[in-house]
Structure formats: structure tokens, C-alpha cells
Amino acid sequence: MSNRLTDMDDKSITIAISSIPNTGKSTLFNKLTGAHQAVGNWAGVSVEKKSGHFRLDGYDVTLIDLPGAYSVTPTSIEETIVSNYLLNTPPDFIINIIDARNMYRSLGLTLQLAQSGIPMVVAVNMMDEARRAGMKIDIKALSNHLGCKVVPIVARTGEGIDELKNAILKTLKDPSLFRPPNISRPPVVENAIITLAKKIEKINPDPVLNKTFIAERLLDSGELPKYTQVDKKILEEIVKDVKHLRAKTEMNLGEDMSVTCAKCRFNSARGLVNEATSETIRVPDKFTNALDKVLLNKYAGLPMFFIIMFLLFQGIYAIGTPLQAIIGDFFTLMQSALHETVIFKSLHPFISNLLIDGVLNGAGIVISFFPLIAVFFIFMSLIEDSGYMARAAFLLDRLMHSLGLDGKAFINILLGYGCNVPAIMGTRILSSRHNRIITMLLIPFTLCSARFQVFVFLSAILFAPSVAPWVVTALYAVSFIMVFAIGFLLKLFKFAGKPEPFIMEIPPFRVPTLNTVSIRAWMEMKSFLYRASTFIVAGVVLVWLLTNLPFGVEPGSINTWAGKIGQFLQPVFSPIGIGWREVIALIFGFVAKEIVVGSMAVIYGADTATQILASITPLKGFSFMIFTLLYTPCIATIAAIKSESRSWRITGISLALGLIIAWVMAFIVYQGGLLLGF
Amino acid sequence: MMIAENMECIIKSVNDSSGFGERLIQMGVLPGSKMRIVRIGFRGSTVEVVVDEGQSIALRSKELDVLDCRLVSIPLSALTPEQGKKYRIKKFSGGQGFLQKMNDRNVRISTIFEIVDDHPFELKTENGVIAVGRGEAEKIIVEPVD
Numbered sequence: 001m002s003n004r005l006t007d008m009d010d011k012s013i014t015i016a017i018s019s020i021p022n023t024g025k026s027t028l029f030n031k032l033t034g035a036h037q038a039v040g041n042w043a044g045v046s047v048e049k050k051s052g053h054f055r056l057d058g059y060d061v062t063l064i065d066l067p068g069a070y071s072v073t074p075t076s077i078e079e080t081i082v083s084n085y086l087l088n089t090p091p092d093f094i095i096n097i098i099d100a101r102n103m104y105r106s107l108g109l110t111l112q113l114a115q116s117g118i119p120m121v122v123a124v125n126m127m128d129e130a131r132r133a134g135m136k137i138d139i140k141a142l143s144n145h146l147g148c149k150v151v152p153i154v155a156r157t158g159e160g161i162d163e164l165k166n167a168i169l170k171t172l173k174d175p176s177l178f179r180p181p182n183i184s185r186p187p188v189v190e191n192a193i194i195t196l197a198k199k200i201e202k203i204n205p206d207p208v209l210n211k212t213f214i215a216e217r218l219l220d221s222g223e224l225p226k227y228t229q230v231d232k233k234i235l236e237e238i239v240k241d242v243k244h245l246r247a248k249t250e251m252n253l254g255e256d257m258s259v260t261c262a263k264c265r266f267n268s269a270r271g272l273v274n275e276a277t278s279e280t281i282r283v284p285d286k287f288t289n290a291l292d293k294v295l296l297n298k299y300a301g302l303p304m305f306f307i308i309m310f311l312l313f314q315g316i317y318a319i320g321t322p323l324q325a326i327i328g329d330f331f332t333l334m335q336s337a338l339h340e341t342v343i344f345k346s347l348h349p350f351i352s353n354l355l356i357d358g359v360l361n362g363a364g365i366v367i368s369f370f371p372l373i374a375v376f377f378i379f380m381s382l383i384e385d386s387g388y389m390a391r392a393a394f395l396l397d398r399l400m401h402s403l404g405l406d407g408k409a410f411i412n413i414l415l416g417y418g419c420n421v422p423a424i425m426g427t428r429i430l431s432s433r434h435n436r437i438i439t440m441l442l443i444p445f446t447l448c449s450a451r452f453q454v455f456v457f458l459s460a461i462l463f464a465p466s467v468a469p470w471v472v473t474a475l476y477a478v479s480f481i482m483v484f485a486i487g488f489l490l491k492l493f494k495f496a497g498k499p500e501p502f503i504m505e506i507p508p509f510r511v512p513t514l515n516t517v518s519i520r521a522w523m524e525m526k527s528f529l530y531r532a533s534t535f536i537v538a539g540v541v542l543v544w545l546l547t548n549l550p551f552g553v554e555p556g557s558i559n560t561w562a563g564k565i566g567q568f569l570q571p572v573f574s575p576i577g578i579g580w581r582e583v584i585a586l587i588f589g590f591v592a593k594e595i596v597v598g599s600m601a602v603i604y605g606a607d608t609a610t611q612i613l614a615s616i617t618p619l620k621g622f623s624f625m626i627f628t629l630l631y632t633p634c635i636a637t638i639a640a641i642k643s644e645s646r647s648w649r650i651t652g653i654s655l656a657l658g659l660i661i662a663w664v665m666a667f668i669v670y671q672g673g674l675l676l677g678f
Numbered sequence: 679m680m681i682a683e684n685m686e687c688i689i690k691s692v693n694d695s696s697g698f699g700e701r702l703i704q705m706g707v708l709p710g711s712k713m714r715i716v717r718i719g720f721r722g723s724t725v726e727v728v729v730d731e732g733q734s735i736a737l738r739s740k741e742l743d744v745l746d747c748r749l750v751s752i753p754l755s756a757l758t759p760e761q762g763k764k765y766r767i768k769k770f771s772g773g774q775g776f777l778q779k780m781n782d783r784n785v786r787i788s789t790i791f792e793i794v795d796d797h798p799f800e801l802k803t804e805n806g807v808i809a810v811g812r813g814e815a816e817k818i819i820v821e822p823v824d
Contacts, residue, residue, distance in 0.1 A: 020705075071704035075697060079704075104731040108706050259692070259703055266706045270731075296717060296726070394736045397724040401738065407724075501698035501741060503705070506726060506734040 010060040015168070018082060019097035020109050021068035022507045024125045028097060028155040029065045030519050039527055042067075042081050048428065057169055064091060072112045073221045073258055076500065077433060086116060087217065087225040090208045093168065094120040100130035100137060100152070101508075103277065107269035108262070110146065111183060117210030119178045120148045121167045127152045127160070133285065136278040145272050147179040156513045180210050183268040188252045189260060192219055192245040199238055203230045218242050219249075220261040288508040292391070301395050308392075309414060312383065316376050317418040321449060323371035328594075331364030350551060354544065362540030365592060366533045369421055369636060370525055376415070376422035377521040383411075384429055385512035390504055397502070403487035404499045406431065409439040413483060416446035420633045424640040425524060432500040438490055440641055441654055444633045445486060445661075447479040450593035451633070455625055457597045461609045462621040471622065475629055478665070482630060486661065532639035539635035543591050547584065547599075557603075562587045576666035577620035578627065586627070592634045619678045623670040630662035679742050680749075681725060682756030684771075684819070686714045687747035698741045706731065712750065749822055755815035759793040764823040766790050772817040780818075783808060790823055 017032075019025045030037075033052025040049045050065040066085060067078035074080040085091075096113050098106040103124075114120055124137060143150040149167040153160030171177045185193070196215035204211060209225070217223050222242060227235060246257050253260055295304055335356050338344050344352040383389050393407030400410050408430055416423035423443050427436045447455075455475055459468040490496070546562040553559040558567065558580065565587065566573075566580035573583055581603045588599035604611040616624070632638060632655050642651045689711050692699035707713070712730035718739070719725065725739050751768050767789045770777055780786070785808055791801040799810040810818065 070701070070706075073704055075701040075704055102732050105706055105733050108704070255691075255709075258700065259708070262703045262706070263708055266708055269706070292717075296719075298720075302720070390736070394719055394724055394726060397736070397738070398720045401723060501696060501701060502736070502738050503698065503701055504736040506736055508734075 010055065010058060012060045012062065013092040013172070014062045014064060015093040015095060016064045016066050016085070016091040017095045017097070018066040018109070018113060019068065020070050020099075020106055022505055023097045023099045023106060024155040025065065025068060025097055027513070027516050028095075028123065028125065028153070028161075029063065030516060031155055031158055031161055033063055037523060039523070047077055047081060047433070056165055059169075059172065069109065071109055071262070072116075072217065073261070074223075083217075083221075083223060086113075086118070087209070087214075087223060090116070090118050092119070093172065094118050095164075095168070096120055096122045097155075098122055098124045100124045100126045100135070101133065103137075103273045104266070104269055107272060108265050111181065111265050111268055114146050114148060115180050115183075115210060115216070116213045117180055118208060119171050119175060121164065121171055122146060122148060122150045123155075123160070123164050124150060124152045125155050128154045128157070138276040141276040142272065145181060145275070147181040149177060156515075180213070183264055185264045186253060186260065188249045189219070189264070192249050195245065196238075196242065199241065203227060203234060203238075216261065219246055220258055222246075285508055288387075291509055295388070295391050296394060305392055305395050308383075308388070309411070312379055313415070313418060316372075316379050316415070316422075317449065320372035320375040321418070323375075324368045327368040327371070328364065331361065331368070335360060335364075350548075353548065354541070358541040358544035359537060361544070361591075362537030363533075365540060365636060366529065366536050369528065372419055373422050373425065373525055373528055374521045376419075376426065377524045378517055380426055380429070381517040381520045382512050385510065385516060387507045387509045389429065390506045393504060394506065401502075403438070403484065404491040405435050405438055405487070406502055406504070409435055409442075412439050413442055413446060416443040416448065417479075418449055420444055420446065420448050420637040421640045424637060424644055425528065427644060431504065434496045434499050437496040437645060437650060438487065440645055440650070441490060441495075441657060442483050442487055444637055444641075444654060444658055445479060445482045445630060447476055447629060448593070448633060451629055453594055454589075454596045454628055458612075458621055458625060461612050462616065462618045471625075475625060478626065479629060482661070482665070486657070527643070528640075531643035532636065535639035535642060536635050539638070540591050543587060543635075546587060560584075572663075575671065576627065576663060577617075577623045577670040578666070579615065579620075581615070582624055586631070589628065590632065590635055592636070593628070596628065617678075619670060619673040622673070623666045626669050627662045627666040630658060630665055632658040679739075679745065679747060680756075681715055681718060681722070681739050681742065682752055683715055683718055685752040685756065686712060686750040688712050688750055690746045690748050693744050693746060696741070696744065699744045702745075705733075705735075707735075713747070751819050751821045753816050754793075754799060754810065754818040754820050755812060757793055757820070758796055762792070764790055764792050765820040766823050767818060768821045769819045770817055771819060772814075776814070776817060780814075785810070785818070 017025060017029055029050065029052065033054050036054070037050060037052040040051070042049045047067060052063045052065070054061050054063065064085075066082050069076075069079040069082040071079060072083045072086060074083045094113055094116075096110050098110060110122060122142070124139065124142070127137075130137060137152065139150050139152055149171055151160055151164045151167050153164055155161075193212055193215045196218055197211040200211050200214050200218075204214065204225075204227070214225065218238075219242060222239075224235070224238070249260070250257055294300060297304075338356050338360070339352070344356065347355075383392070389408060389411070392411055396407035396410040400407050403409075409427075412423050412426050412430070415426065420443050423446070424440055427439045427443075430436045430439060452472070455472050456468075459471040463471055543562075546565070547560050548555050549561050550559075557563055562584045563580065566583035569583055570580055573579070578586075581600075584603055585596050585599045589596040600612065604615075612621075638651060638655065641654050642648070645651060689707065689709050691709050692703060707729050714728045716726045716728050716734070719736075722739055724736055725742070726734060726736050728734050754765075757765070767785065767787050769787060770780060772780075784803075784805060785801075789803055791803045791808070794800040794802050794807065798812060799815050801808045801810060
């Protein structure tokens with residue numbers, strides 16, 4: 001598309017893209033905006049809001065990605081967002097997507113959107129798959145009935161995207177190309193809608209939204225746009241009228257208003273599908289059926305799942321973790337090299353140390369997570385986009401249901417055993433906020449690879465070579481048990497509210513595209529950089545200050561603030577067998593768990609192993625390891641929880657939960673051990 | 679609600695207060711929709727159903743209780759003996775050999791029967807009692823006779 005006009009002349013418009021889940025909405029969004037995307041938050045709720053930009057011959061378009069919704073009649077947070085958005089801040093234009101292979105399931109929403117009165121274009125996606133199945137779609141018939149332009153596309157390959165842009169442009173320039181369609185309703189409903197529409201006409205200053213649409217929304221779900229200019233009394237009267245009309249029609253028809261409205265829509269949808277398609281293909285195609293016979297097999301399904309998870313785990317951490325280590329080493333080298341440079345030598349040692357060991361170290365930690373996050377999301381997108389994620393969720397649903405979660409959460413928790421940070425970022429794929437919050441709170445109790453290093457180091461010093469591996473195994477067992485125990489606890493106290501009903505679509509298998517997968521990985525790295533980096537650097541600097549201040553004391557010694565805190569907290573930690581030196585190590589551990597080992601070397605000085613052996617008994621050591629396992633993993637994890645939950649409360653609860661449970665468990669282990677005579 | 683793999687039923691009404699039925703309705707799964715249970719997950723708690731419009735969804739069998747369904751067809755193997763309950767054979771989902779075998783034993787489409795025993799299956803028809811193996815019973819799809 002050529003840009004004849006300059007930026008100054010371009011007209012700014014907002015286009016919202018809306019569809020039901022699994023129709024390739026993100027793919028089309030990515031195709032239209034490229035990587036020009038921003039991620040924010042829907043006001044008041046913690047659901048991701050994606051927006052992007054593209055130019056369209058004379059228009060500067062802001063594209064808003066509305067969450068996947070089956071209907072404008074809300075039954076979930078996502079649908080509430082869509083409904084509120086359309087009613088209160090209607091966009092200039094809507095792009096709706098239909099799944100060519102199964103138009104019926106998409107058309108319910110399409111009809112609602114078309115009735116809203118907001119100009120719209122419909123994209124029929126996945127045309128290639130429909131063609132392959134020998135299905136013909138009468139685009140013209142669809143266009144006639146929906147009252148708007150309909151464009152066949154293949155979002156994955158980009159086929160039809162130019163035609164789609166053209167259709168948008170034409171409709172923008174000639175609004176008469178769009179007219180809201182009529183759907184047939186029982187006479188009682190029709191009359192009720194007409195009565196309400198008349199009342200709305202009097203007060204509605206909004207020329208965009210169709211009065212009939214507002215009337216139907218009112219009747220169906222009782223929602224009304226926020227008319228701030230209108231007298232409250234008039235509004236109250238309308239609400240009263242709605243109640244009355246609804247009761248009357250429900251009585252007359254003998255069923256819920258929402259059922260009647262949905263029936264009207266889907267009856268039209270069914271008729272439209274019959275008219276516009278040559279043949280309905282059975283969506284679970286042959287390939288999907290054959291694969292499901294193996295992957296969801298009663299006996300082979302679970303073993304196959306664990307093999308796939310093993311490969312996934314290996315794939316992510318065999319590539320990601322070494323890269324993380326390499327970047328970490330590079331920064332360590334850079335730090336020691338910088339200490340020797342003239343510039344930093346000329347500075348006050350406190351300033352240069354703060355900059356190098358605090359700020360730069362923090363930046364190094366942020367950057368070292370990049371490869372891990374990239375690899376993690378490449379693999380996650382692969383299993384999600386291919387359709388396997390839904391199968392895995394199906395297989396493990398029984399197990400996770402006992403925690404009030406669904407099967408998808410299992411994968412996140414499992415991946416936490418590699419590294420908590422991407423695992424928490426990955427909770428975004430979970431279906432409800434309830435599931436996201438609970439999973440986010442459970443992941444920090446998984447034994448990640450950084451803690452594993454601490455445990456290998458300490459158990460090798462404190463226990464005989466034949467015992468040490470068992471100690472580490474026992475810690476894994478404790479971690480598994482704690483994840484489930486805490487999960488039960490959170491469910492028991494209904495911590496994140498009621499679980500949402502479980503209705504999960506099982507999409508057909510599909511080959512993921514490089515484009516979607518790579519944009520996803522790139523976006524995740526970007527959002528980690530934006531949202532977590534300041535937090536991480538600030539945390540690292542804070543810990544550095546604690547372990548280096550006041551001026552002139554030996555870093556990490558008893559005279560530092562951290563040492564003072566350690567001594568101050570002595571009464572709290574002595575019942576669990578942890579001395580002030582280990583408390584300092586634990587404070588260092590907030591930065592990253594790997595540092596615990598290094599900091600012990602600093603604190604205990606030369607010949608660390610002998611020193612540790614002399615001052616820590618195996619029981620004290622085990623108690624220390626239990627505490628390390630269960631308390632807050634690291635500053636990057638906290639940052640990830642903060643940026644994913646978008647809530648300080650949840651972040652605080654996660655911190656407190658970790659510390660309290662760590663203390664209680666260490667207390668049980670230590671005091672129990674003493675009683676048993678260890 | 680009774681559940682069995684390859685069972686089909688038509689939704690009569692949705693009695694819901696949990697939000698589950700409300701969501702199904704907004705997805706286009708309405709009274710009048712036909713539902714087929716494709717597979718039952720580990721220990722029966724999760725099921726995959728295909729709705730007549732072709733979408734495949736996973737649900738929890740417990741939540742299916744809010745649906746009032748009319749049984750349309752079910753494999754014989756999922757049934758148990760019940761005095762006076764009559765079924766009609768609707769179709770066979772086996773190959774040529776199986777069809778021939780059934781024909782030879784006088785088990786034909788539209789045969790009406792009552793289950794006398796299910797270890798193995800003994801079906802009482804108007805022409806006498808027919809014995810059917812468990813494996814065979816999985817391939818005989820029947821419907822209830824009111």
C-alpha cells in the first residue's frame with residue numbers, strides 16, 4: 001500500500017479486532033501490525049491489552065486486539081471486557097474473523113457485532129484448510145446476509161491480507177457498504193426490543209451504536225452504556241422497564257432470555273452456514289483423529305505426554321541454561337575487568353563498587369534471562385499453536401482438578417523445575433485469572449536449577465557421598481509435596497475466588513508458523529525487559545547496599561546492615577537452626593539463588609568447606625536447604641510475578657507465603673530432627 | 679448423567695446456576711444440539727465431546743449434570759440389564775465380516791430387545807435369546823425404545 005499522504009494528513013482511527021478463540025486472531029494481528037505492538041492492561045482487570053499500529057492509505061490505524069470472546073453477552077472476564085469496550089468506547093471500525101472450517105461456531109459473535117452498528121469487515125480465515133477439505137464458501141451470500149464486506153484470507157501465509165485492507169478502506173470511505181443485518185426473533189422479543197429501542201433513542205447521544213443493539217443488550221444481559229449525561233432517574237426507569245419486559249417475555253416463552261437470544265442468533269447462523277457452504281466438514285479432520293487416537297489414548301496418552309514434556313524440558317534447559325551461564329560469566333569477567341579500569345579506579349571505591357557490583361550486576365542478571373525466555377517461549381508456542389497444549393490439559397485435568405486448576409497449569413508448574421521466571425510468564429496461556437494466580441503462587445515452590453546448585457554444593461560438604469544424592473532427592477520430594485499441599489490450601493480458602501467452569505475447545509492439530517512463534521518470543525523478551533528490569537536492578541542494588549553499608553566495613557561481614565539484620569533476626573532463625581552468617585547468605589539469595597554459594601564463600605572466608613563443616617551440623621544444613629527451597633526464589637521471580645499478576649497484593653502474598661512456609665517447614669524439620677536425636 | 683464413549687444425545691434443556699450452562703449457550707451449544715462423547719479421560723472425570731456443528735470440546739463429566747439430555751444412541755457395551763427396558767439396534771460400526779456374523783446370528787438393524795445379562799450379553803428378542811460378546815457389543819449401536 002502506498003503512502004501518498006504525509007503523516008500530518010493521516011486521519012487517526014481505532015480499529016478493534018474481535019473473534020472467538022482459536023480463529024487465528026493473533027496471527028492476523030501480527031500480520032497487520034508486524035512487531036509494532038504495545039502490551040498494556042485493560043482498566044480495572046489484570047487481562048493483557050495488546051495494541052498495534054499500521055498505516056492504511058491515508059489513515060493512521062490503532063489496532064486493538066480484543067480478548068477472545070464467544071459472545072458480547074458476558075460469561076467470563078474476557079467477554080466482559082469486550083462488552084464494556086464496545087458499549088462505552090466503541091471503536092471506529094471492527095474486524096471480525098470467522099473460522100472457515102467451522103463457520104457456525106464463529107457466526108454467533110459475528111451477528112452480534114454486525115448488529116452493533118459499528119462498521120465492520122469480516123475475514124474468513126483458514127481458507128486453505130477449508131479448500132483442502134473440499135469445502136466451498138459462498139462469500140457473496142455471506143456478505144449479503146451479514147450486510148458487510150467479507151474477505152477470504154489465510155492469515156498464516158498472508159493470503160488475502162491486501163484484499164482485507166482494501167475492503168476496510170472501501171467501507172471507511174463509503175459507509176453505505178455496511179448495514180446491520182436483521183435476525184428473526186419471536187414476536188414478543190421483537191416487540192420488547194422495539195419498546196426499549198424507542199426509549200433509548202430519546203436519551204442516546206451516541207450516534208455510533210445501533211439502538212436495537214443496545215436494546216437487545218439490555219434485554220439479554222441488562223447492560224447499558226454508561227450515560228453520564230443522562231439523569232439518573234430516567235436510567236433507573238429504563239432499568240425497571242427492562243426487568244418488567246424481561247419477566248414478561250421469559251414467562252411467555254418459558255425459557256431464559258439469554259437462551260432465547262442465543263437461539264435466535266444461532267438459528268440465523270445455522271441457516272447462513274447451510275446457505276453459504278457446499279458441505280460442512282467435520283472439524284476433527286482425519287489427521288487430527290489419527291493423532292488423537294495415539295496422543296489421547298487411554299494407556300499411551302500419559303506416557304506420551306511425559307516423553308513430550310521430557311523433550312520440552314531438555315530442549316528448553318539444555319539450550320537456555322548454558323546460554324544463561326555464558327552471559328552470567330561474561331558479566332562477571334566484565335565486572336572484574338571494569339574494576340581495574342582507570343575510570344572506575346579514579347572513582348570512590350564505594351561508587352565504583354555500587355555501579356559495577358550493584359547496577360551492572362543487576363543488568364547482567366536481566367540480560368542473562370533473555371536466551372532462556374526466548375527458548376522457553378519458542379517451545380511453548382510450538383506446543384500451544386500446534387494444538388497439543390489442549391490435549392495435555394485434557395490428559396492431566398483429573399490431577400489438577402483436585403487443586404481447582406486445569407491441566408494446562410501442570411505444564412507451567414513442571415517447567416518451574418527448570419526456572420521459575422519463564423514458567424511464571426507462561427501462566428498467561430491459562431484460561432482464567434483464578435488459574436493464573438494460583439499457578440503463579442505455586443511455581444515458586446518448585447525446585448529450580450539455581451536452587452539445585454546450592455543443594456548439590458551444600459549436601460556434598462555436609463553429607464557422605466552415598467547420602468548426598470538422597471538428600472537432594474528428598475528435597476525434590478518435599479518440593480512436589482509442598483506444591484500440592486499449598487495448592488490444596490489455596491483451594492480450601494478459595495483464595496482466588498471460585499474456579500471458572502471448565503469448557504475447553506480442543507482445536508485441530510496445525511503446523512505452527514515461524515512468524516507467530518518468533519514474534520511471540522521477541523515480544524516476551526521485550527516485555528520482560530520493560531516490566532521486570534527496573535525491579536530486578538533495584539533489588540540487586542538494595543541487596544548490595546545492605547551487604548556493603550555502612551562505609552568502611554568488610555562487605556558481607558557481621559558489621560554490615562545485612563549482618564545487623566542477621567543478628568537482629570537471630571531469635572527468629574535460631575529455632576530453625578540458622579545462624580547469622582546463613583541469614584546473610586539468604587539475603588544474598590534474594591538476588592539469585594546461585595549467589596548463596598558464592599556469598600557463603602565470602603562470609604566464611606578461605607577454606608569454605610571446612611569452615612562450613614565446623615559450624616553447621618548436617619541437621620542445621622538440611623534445615624537451611626529446606627528454607628532455601630521454599631522461601632522466595634529470587635528477585636527475577638518476584639519481578640515476573642509482579643508483571644504477570646499486575647498486582648502488588650499478589651506479589652506481597654507470594655513473598656509472605658514463601659517466607660512463612662519456609663520457616664514453618666524448617667522449624668518442623670529442625671526441631672523434629674533434634675527430638676529424634678540427630 | 680450416564681456417560682459412555684460413542685454415546686450420542688440431544689440436549690433438551692440447560693438447568694444451570696453455575697455459569698457452565700450459560701457459557702455453553704453462548705458458544706452455540708443450545709437445546710436441540712446433538713452431542714457425541716468421543717472419549718473419556720483418566721478415571722472418567724474429563725470427557726471430550728463433539729457437538730453437531732463439529733466443534734470438539736473438553737468438559738468435566740460432573741458439570742454435564744446440568745444438561746437434561748435425551749439419549750439418541752449408545753454402544754450396547756455401555757448398558758446393563760434392566761427389567762422391561764427395551765432397545766432397538768440402530769447401526770453396526772464394524773467391518774464386512776462383523777456384519778455377516780451378526781446377520782448369521784439374526785442380529786439385525788431395527789431388532790428390538792431387552793438385556794437379560796451382561797456377562798456376556800444376552801439379549802431377549804421376540805425370536806429368542808441371542809448371546810453377544812463384549813467386543814461385539816462395543817460395535818452394536820442401539821437406541822432406547824420408549
